[in-house]
Amino acid sequence: MTWILTRSGKRFDLQSPSAKMVDAADIAYSLGQLCRFNGHTGAFYSVAQHSIIVADLVPAEHQLQALLHDAAEAYVGDMASPLKKMLPEYRQIELRVWHAICAHFHIEPELAPCVQDADLIALATERRDLMPAHPDAWECLAGTQPMAARITPWSPTEATTHFHYRLLDLLATTHRARAAA
Template sequence: MIDSPYVSTFLGHRFFLTRPHIDDVAIEDIAHGLAYQCRFNGQTREFYSVAQHSLMVMQLVPAPLRLAALLHDAAEAYLGDMVKPLKNLFPEFSAIEARVMQIIGERFAVDLEHLDPAIKVADLIALATEKRDLMPHSTEAWANLRDILPLPESIRPLMPLDAKSAFLDSFHQLRG
């Protein structure tokens, strides 16, 4: 009997939420999970994945930061993409998420616990672009986007399999 809660992954692994193990982290599980999760809890004009968001953030940072940028939301493959207002209500969730990010970072030899400020800015630029292009009825100002300009080009959402493939291709290119 297993006494610790786990998530069954695409590849058939058991990912233990409260005691994650480095051997249970697989890039295909991450790419698949992120490609099939819609940003903003699905409250978008059309499906737009966390994987595609991660690809956008990756493209906005200098080359040495790209792997960390690509993986900046990797824990969501195992924990889900909890909307920020809800996440703020559950500090224990944030602690679990931090531990999962630590393990993922160890697995791929990248620091995901202390993200470079450039990644955080890129994440906000992506967020501003996503709000403009994917949430046309969300007309209120978001405080965290003050002074953040969206990208000039519009987002063209990818189908999940295309987002997964692009995520994996980018990962493998970055890893050499």
């Protein structure tokens, strides 16, 4: 078996994902339930909330891609980055899922540089606000400053709701812009 059953009752094939298998509500729900850092934060903090923060940090034309930049985790889970780097086959599966998501939402699979930068700013802020103090440097954050604002974690329900409404709003804006072109 290479497929999972999503909350909406859809079958999502991890070996051969397609755009038609992707569901916005499934992504919102799953990311709202999924805790960042394998749950090693001081309070529950979801991938959905992280994604909203990243979207808030980029220009309007990149917000949909920023909001969805971790959407594959709704189907494959949020694996710790050091472990993910050790499992190249996992990365390939995640990449196939990402491409199906991009096809579904009509976004470019290659993350815009501003999205990559915003993801690091969010990570630096999460480290400061949500992780235990520790002297070791995170090499990926060299030269990256956290946001001035502090993160107040949302409940899974709040994160799911905010993410879903933000996604629907961005999709409406994107589709209006496409129709006007």
